[in-house]
Amino acid sequence: MKTIVVYKSKTGFVRNYAEWIAEELSADIFEVSKVNINMLTTYDTVVYGGSLHAVGIIGVKFITKNIDKLKTKRLVVFASGASPSSEKVIKEVRNKNFTLDQQKHIEFFYLRGGFNYNKLPPFDKMLMTLLGWKIKIKKKQKKELIPDEIGMLDFLENPVDFTKKENIDEIVSYINS
Incomplete structure (x- = not known):
């Protein structure tokens, strides 16, 4: 299965996760400004990661505005923020960034990042x-x-970094299943 990891990171926490995911999955990896939708259509699995800004996932509109071209793909989005993971945080981020129809096509994960x-x-x-x-x-x-x-x-x-490689395990398991 051919996989691509695309990300948008302001301070490096999302980039770290994207690199770890790409490494684990032997996937191609690009910063979102370096890809176009035609590139993504050549992959079976598309993973997008973005940092959170006021509950919005930075750059995720690239995915949501092209959702019709990606519906046949295994589509994973992860967001990273400084807050601890909780069902409340996950639900709030999911509902703020994706319509109910988009949520049917996107598997969403929240990974605790950091703040600097x-x-x-x-x-x-x-x-x-x-x-x-x-x-x-x-x-x-x-x-x-x-x-x-x-x-x-x-x-x-005081800068904080909560990133840990094992935080990606659930995403990698989902994609490999």
Whole structure:
């Protein structure tokens, strides 16, 4: 079975997962800007990985806008974010990024990645700085912070990397089944 792994990564966490998946599956691998839909139609399995930004999977529109040409393929999408995996997170990401019809054709996985403020592009740094200020103001006002807000304050100052090669095992098993 011929497999391709396509990814979009801002800070390297998704790229790491994409490289590990491609290695395990002996698949071709490309950054999304280097592929076109005609390339993908020559593969049996298409894996797309993107980092999360406000629950949106970066670059996944490349897959969703071409879903009609990919319906006959084994189609896997994974997203990577700093939040721990939970059924709530997975459902929210799936429903935000894919219509119910698209969900019938896409097997979705969430892989915990990491966060490194220093590797973000300037615009994203600005957005994260504003978010940090908002959370700090909330904290100064003695309002209760949710766990994600507490984690975000820490992540802004201390980069974290939760990637582990074994996190891809479920994806690899699914594709090999």
